Amino acid sequence: MTEFPNHAFAKPPVNLSLLQKLAWLLATVGFAVIVLHFLNLAPGAYYSTQLTFSLSFLLLSVVLYAADLYRKKSSGIKNDGVWFRSLTNRGVWAWALGLVLTVFYVLLYWFPELLGMDAAGNTGVLRLFDPLSMLFKSQPASQWFMYGTLYSLAILSMGIKFLWKYRGNRYQFWRTVSVIFFQLVLAYFLPEIMEGLNQDKAYFAKDLKNFWPLNYYFFEPWHLDNMRAGGSLGMFYLVFGIFGFAVLTPILTYFVGKRWYCSWVCGCGGLAETAGDPFRQLSSKKLSSWKIERWLIHGVLVYIVLVTAVVLYGYFSGTGELFGLSIYEYFRKPYGFLVGAIFSGIAGVGFYPVLGNRFWCRCGCPLAAYMGLFQRFASRFRITTNGGQCISCGNCSTYCEQGIDVRDYAQKGKNIVRSSCVGCGICSAVCPRGVLKLENGPQEGRISEGPIVIDEGGVRIDGFGS
Ligand code: SF4
Ligand code: SF4
Incomplete structure (x- = not known):
């Protein structure tokens, strides 16, 4: 049977196989355990058994469902019917999921006691995660431990x-293996194990690859002091953190574009590419969105540079004030609230089903903005287009999570050199004509603005690519 990968012209019938029904059952049971604990309605015993079953069922349900769904189809992209499903086309289910995620983030940031956080001993859903946290670091679970566990499970x-x-x-295989590896090992297991092994030291052993300015608290006094008091391990974190954003990031972005981080390493990008994949078509492609996005993301970059400068001034001058104003209250805290919590957490993930999976990466991440400057002006990365082959189907633009109108470039035969491109490669993967190719090459001729000139033999002679 011939399959047409992305032309969702007809609503696909929903006929669940036996295995898929079993997967739904496992997911329901796994999720119900968490909800019942949240409502304090679950049995108050055998917590580790309940947690093991809950997490395993959730994992198994997705694996079984995906295997049964896709193994029967030939390889190729499967976005059939995305515009007909309520969840993936801003229908009722999408808004409901967005609401649930938003409420979850609000509880995480501001009302952890409603999740069961209690100095006298956790209750509720946090109590469910206590056994795992005790295993790692002999401490009851915090809301961030629970979040990290669920986040890693989702990726x-x-x-x-x-x-x-x-x-x-x-390309999709290796970069997905990469984001899973970096999330599980560097962002989850390693920090938790390190914290367990270094109980005598003040806390600093966070995610090593979470560079400033994405990690906005890196230069805060408590964090600097903790790293400095952390012996050789603390100094390693301090030096690597500075090396990471000042040296490693520009060099790698020069050679391969910002994709090395955004699509291969980053935890935010990792969640967007995996759990957020069903929503990638929701990114706005409007020119007005592009204009707003540029102001927003570069505004956040300027904001964090200024906040960090003020925080460092406070640290080295030994004063907690600037112009008589508390640095924490008037500079650092508003950034944490507006960008750290509202933008990256609530809007960034909570609004996946409404604004698309890369809203944060596109409009808010200051590290993406920083790398974007290199990608635009000093990088070897570009997406080349073989315009003669383009049939203007628009698949590439539809599934570009960064809202880039890829087709427009393809129709003109221009290279795509955009600061926002995260190099996910999906535009290339969904193109039925093999028009798009992610490449690294010399900077000369990388940005082609002029018309395409082809000689009588069909050879391109305008000096811009082939
Ligand atoms: S242009 Fe292509 S590689 Fe870049 S973000 Fe869009 S889909 Fe991904
Ligand atoms: S580049 Fe490929 S996916 Fe994009 S419009 Fe042309 S043929 Fe379609």
Whole structure:
């Protein structure tokens, strides 16, 4: 049977196989355990058994469902019917999911006691995660430990689904394995284990790859002091953190574009690419969105540079004030609230089903803005287009999560050199004509603004690519 990968002209019938029904059952049971604990309605015993079953069922349900769904289809992209599903086309289910995620983030940031946080001993859903936290670091679970566990589980399970969906595409395979690895090992297991092994030291052992300015508290006094008091390990974190954003990031972005971080390493990007994959078509492609996005993301970059400068001034001068104003209250705290919590957490993830999966990366992440400057002006990365082959189907633009009108470039045969491109490669993967190619090459002729000139033999002679 011939399959047309992305032309969702007809609503696909929903006929669940036995295995898919089983997967739904496992997901319901796994999720119900968490909800019942949140409502304090679950049995108050055998917490580790309940947690093990809950997390395993959730993981198994996605793996089983994806395997059964995709193994019967030939390899190639499977976005059939995305515009007909309520969840993936801003229908009732999308808004409901957005609301649930938003409420979850509000509880995480501002009302952890409603999740069961209690100095006298956790209750509620946090109590469920206590056994795992005790195993890592002999401490009861915090809301951030629970969040990290669920976040990592989401990247792992939805990453496996992604691998099934995009199987046959080597680039998608390796970058998905990469984001799963970096999330599980560097962002989750390592910090938790390190914290357990270094109980005598003040806390600093966070995610090593979470560079400033994405990690906005890196230069805060408490964090600097903790790293300085952390012996050789603390100094390693301090030096690597500075090296990471000042040296490693520009060099790697010069050679391969910002994709090395945004699509291969970053935890935010990792969640967007895996759990957020069903929502990538929701990014706005309007010119007005592009204009707003540029102001927003560069505004956040300027904001964090200024806040960090003020915080460092306070640290080295030994004063907590600037012009008589408390540095924490008037500079650092508003950034944490507006950008750290509202923008990256609530809007960044909570609004996946409404604004698309990369809203934060596109409009708010200061590290993406920083790398974007290199990508635009000093990088070897570009997406080349073989315009003669383009049939203007628009798949590339539709599934570009960064809202880039890829087709427009393809129709004109221009290279795509955009600061916002995260190099996910999906435009190339969904193109039925093989028009788009992610490449690194010399900077000369990388940005082609002029008309395409082809000689009588069909050879391009305008000096811009082939
Ligand atoms: S242009 Fe292509 S590679 Fe870049 S973000 Fe869009 S889909 Fe991904
Ligand atoms: S580049 Fe490919 S996916 Fe994009 S419009 Fe042309 S043929 Fe379609």
